[in-house]
Amino acid sequence: MLASEGLPPQKEVVEEVQAAEEGEVDPKAKKKEEEKPRENGLLETDYAKRGFHLDVQVNPDQVVRSAEILDSEGMTMEMVTGVDWLKDGQFEIVYDYSFTGGELFRVVVRCRVDREKPDVPTISEVFGGANWHERETWELFGINFVGHPQLERFLLPDDCDYYPLRKDFKL
């Protein structure tokens, strides 16, 4: 279903990731991997090692579409979170989907946005539960969820002006 959206399956990267897991890759290759972030595409992962079956990286404008597809499949949104890749100058927004009931299949959808202009559309229209998760991610990372109904301070005090989960936040 996701492949029909023009996302190429990524064979090589699988091997690379698996090789990295086994620790058999030489330091040079490791360094090379660090340098460039992953390309968009589908990635089948080993559940026993990762805890999820399918790893998808999409463009920010495909996030809502991916949520709609997974919603029509009957999946539920488990969590939304962010990762701050300070070296790449990017934020990664990670969406976890799974089935409640039925088969065991976990999908991770991730997208990367520029750290300077972290805009990503909201999926709270599709999954009501994403509302709080996105609000929290906005609050802790400063990732702007465009179209979110209520981007207000949630867990932190109303008057704080920092984003604590950013890697450049000094403790």
Place this chain on the structure above:
Amino acid sequence: MDELIRILSYFVGIAAFLGLNLAYLGWVERKGAGHIQRRIGPKDVGPYGLLQPLADGLKLMSKQLVVPDNADRLLYMSAPVLAMVATVILFVTIPWGENLVPREFDYGLIMIFAVASAAGLSILLGGWASGNKYSLIAGTRAVSQSVAFEIPMLITAITIVMITGTMNLNEIIRSQSGMFWNWNVFALDKSILMPISFLVFFVCSMAEINRAPFDLGEAESELVAGYITEYGGMGFGLFMMAEYGNMMIGASLTTILFLGGWQCPFGLFPGPHWFLLKMYFLIWTIVWIRWTYPRTTLWGLLNLSWKYLIPFSLVNLLVTALFIKVF
């Protein structure tokens, strides 16, 4: 002069009796709750915690009376007093024994219902004057509850008046003399529905005095403490004492109307001891119910009154009228 002595002795007697009862009903409730809940209850102050009420009283009296900023000062201070005054006045016509009645009115029953309504008023006043939304909600709840349950209670009382032909409480008791089957609760020859109307009256009296499971006025898990949220010290103490006082009135009234007041079940040695025995039994039942049942909702409560108790009491009224006409 005689009249003055009578009034004075009433005040002294009722104050002593009430004070002792209100304090120790609290103890009974706490101890009872303790044993119902697999624990001991008060035990440290005095033997079996018997001095606990004194300690509680001292503590309440020594506390500062704080008036919240946005409270209506006059009403806030007068609400607990009104509650307590109404309760004390109610005792004026309760016949403890054949001759042991402070003031025997011919219209005692009406007087009790009239003054008892002031208790609802004091809750509304206290709730409104506190300037707190929880208290306000509690006040409105208590009034709608009061209104809803006064109706079946009055109609049930009227059936008793129709049977006995008097509103004098002592006369009502005298008409139930002899063995216990002459009591109104068992008087099936006067109206076949009598045992059920006893239950209706008892439930209504529990609702009137805001006791669990009808304690919506102070529903703890919803409204913090309802109308007493903002009260501390003796303001709270007076409300608590008024509640226990009303409990006594409710139990006394049920005893008088249905259980033959000071009459002995076997026609031997009638006297105040029988009255107290029956009253305390009913009070214990009220305590027992409180620690057994969860709370109803306002809707459940009003449904109970308007959909079940009022129609039933009206049917009861008709059946009683029929019995009186036919037999």
Place this chain on the structure above:
Amino acid sequence: MTLLAQSQLQETFELNIGPQHPATHGVLRVKVIMDGEYIVKAEPVLGYIHRMHEKMGENRTWNQFWPNLGRLDYLSAIAYNHGYAGLLERAMGIEVPERAEYIRVITVELNRLQSHLLWFGAFILDLGGFTPLMYAFDEREQILDLLESVTGSRLTYCYFRFGGVYNDVDDDFITGTRAFIKRLRPQIPMYHDLVTKNVILMERLVDIGHISADMCRKYGATGPVLRGSGVNFDIRKNEPYSVYPELDFDVPVYHECDSMARYMVRMDEMEQSMRIIEQALDKMPDGPVKAEKAPKILKPPKGDYHFAVEAARGTFSMRTVSDATNTSYRMRLRSPTYSNLSLFEEASRGMLLSDALAFMGSLDLVIPEMDR
């Protein structure tokens, strides 16, 4: 909806429930707009006990993060321990000895039992019945004593280790647990007799707080809330971990979608937990309780890892991004009641205040876990 439209014509008022309120069982605040006794809008406000555990996860080494797991959900802390242990064992490929797995299951289920017992008491307390709380605490106390004897703490457990558990159980614990199960088993039918069949309780719970299965899915609700909406989903069955596949137990499912269904699910889960504990005690082999080959220095390979467990309130899952150092690059804790409560705003619309608070009680909230 019509109620909302009506309320715009009438006068509404705002009521602040919490952060200190008997019904919220902690520092949760709910901003409620009320129309008389009806709720027009109820918006939960979180964060009063926010401690930023996720940032702590990025600054502490993998081992130093252990105590944090006991301080999220203070009622089913051992399940959270299990989630963290499972996450790193998956990432590092650590094999756990079988005895340790059985000990894990036994302690987690005991923990679930005490959590449900406390919920049972506190829930009836929400409904105005005080007495069941004392009965439930009486039983719960026994569990706390048992767990204290093996884990050393009564509430904020930090018992699991990567590759096993900290301490082996002794014979006293095993006989004590068996005796306790024997004692608790007849209590549950008694609770049903005294509490469940009560007319007032039925009135308060039946058909109150309706949550459809689809609503649960949209909001990511899990655990007893989901199972009370007729969805047969339990991580222990659907995504088996530890030795749960070897144990025979049922997942109670009720299709009524109301507060009573959620109540019944939890009551039945207590029975199932007792079954699990008994079987696990029977099957528990001898052997070590800690993997001998467990590495001293933990540096999970680069990448994302995810692990989910069934805590007492639903799916607790952890996601971590490792950059192959001795700390996590990003630690994400997904707590079940966070998602369960997020549907409160939609589901409580148009409810009576007292029903809404009963409904909130049926969600079984633990505030520190939501705020993290």
